[in-house]
Amino acid sequence: MVSGARTSALDLASLHDEVLRWYAVSSRDLPWREPSCSPWGVLLSEVMSQQTPLARVEPIWREWMARWPTPADLARESPGEVVRAWGRLGYPRRALRLHEAATVIAQRHDGEVPRDQTELRALPGIGDYTAAAVAAFAFGDRSVVVDTNVRRVQARLVTGLAQASPAMTRAEVALAEDLLPDDDEDAATWNVAVMELGALVCTARAPRCEECPVSARCAWVLGGRPAYDGPPRRGQKWHGTDRQVRGIIVQALRESTEPVRREALAPGRDEVQVDRCLAGLVEDGLVEPVGAEHYALPGREEAAG
DNA sequence: CACACGTGGAA
DNA sequence: TTTCCAAGTGT
Missing domain, CATH: 1.10.1670.10 (Helix-hairpin-Helix base-excision DNA repair enzymes (C-terminal))
Incomplete structure (x- = not known):
């Protein structure tokens, strides 16, 4: 034992x-390590830090904490505005899930970040790592x-x-x-x-x-610092992938306050691929069709999954 | 379990 | 220029 x-x-x-x-x-003196930082601030920092270097997280984290200091504040915002404020942190679905998590916290947890790991784990975007990290760093739990x-x-x-x-x-x-x-x-x-x-x-x-x-x-x-000899990591492709095109589309929508024509979302890209990515983004709730051929970030009426 | 999912800085 | 990789999660 x-x-x-x-x-x-x-x-x-x-x-x-x-x-x-x-x-x-x-x-390092990170703001979410200050004793005065709220559990919400810790949760935010952990989700933003998933697969993302802390140096890029810190300025966005400060903006979010000033703008949405509590889960209820974020829950009141439209998902599109949240995705816009996510900026270029990457994996914007995290922003969407943070918005969903804030909604659940506001509605089912009386606006307070739960301290129980099982309840944390049940929030969207919170996996084993993040649940354990929030329990430990926000509440001093032994996790x-x-x-x-x-x-x-x-x-x-x-x-x-x-x-x-x-x-x-x-x-x-x-x-x-x-x-x-x-x-x-x-x-x-x-x-x-x-x-x-x-x-x-x-x-x-x-x-x-x-x-x-x-x-x-x-x-x-x-042992003389022997080189790694295990199975190779699967290198992530980027150039020409759907992931790249999705990034281009969401970036175009982040930069526009108005709906964007489909042809202007990812100029020069294969139309079949753009349509496929668009369908996926709509499915994910990151993008919303507006009229017949325009698209925008999701408004207050959230697109049905 | 393998794969999809963004982005940018460093080597 | 290419490759690696960074506080992972969901399916």
């Missing part, structure tokens, strides 16, 4: 001590937060591999559980500290092992 076979070779107490000490002096940073740190420090496997495994969650400090307060800090270590020191491309507080006990370093 306390320390499984996976971590038997580690001195957990001093491992915790060194990482928490490092975090205390090396962590197991496993993101890409944690997976990479664990792969190197404990397993001795250069990278984590492409898909998350049960073993990784179990390992994260084993590594969690017994003290609840330390556990909450540990979660964010390991993430921060992965983001600043134990990075994917060029890890700064000289700056790492635990490199002396890192299985990967001890």
Whole structure:
């Protein structure tokens, strides 16, 4: 229960001590880490940060917190305006789901972000990671937060591999559980500290092992930093894909306050592809047809899924 | 389980 | 220029 076979070779107490000490002096001053930040602010930061570098998140997060300081404020907004304010953070469906989540919070949770992980997990756009992260960072709960940073740190420090496997495994969650400090307060800090270590020191491309507080006990370093030899990651295509065309269309609509003619949405692109993307975007609720050949971001009457 | 889903900065 | 990849989620 306390320390499984996976971590038997580690001195957990001093491992915790060194990482928490490092975090205390090396962590970034992010606005959603301020003690005064509301659970809503934490939730917003987590969703915005999904697959998106924090440097790009911070300015948008500040705008949103000033404009919609509570879930009820966002819920009152039209989904199209929310997608517009999302700007170029990417994956705009996240903005839509945030709007839906805010609506659920306003209607079913009395306007308060739930602190129960199961209830958080039930909100649209909130998966295992985000539910655990909000529970830990907004409410100080003892939860197991496993993101890409944690997976990479664990792969190197404990397993001795250069990278984590492409898909998350049960073993990784179990390992994260084993590594969690017994003290609840330390556990909450540990979660964010390991993430921060992965983001600043134990990075994917060029890890700064000289700056790492635990490199002396890192299985990967001890093993001579062997190269990754697992299955290759599926590289994401971009040029010419539907994803690119969808991005072009939504960007055109974000920049226009009025409905846009279909031909003006993605000039020069294959019409079949544009129609397919448009149908998908309408299906997703990100775009709304206006009349016979115009399109716009969704208004207050939300398009039926 | 594999794949779709945006975007931009760094190597 | 191309490739990698960043606090993942939904199907």
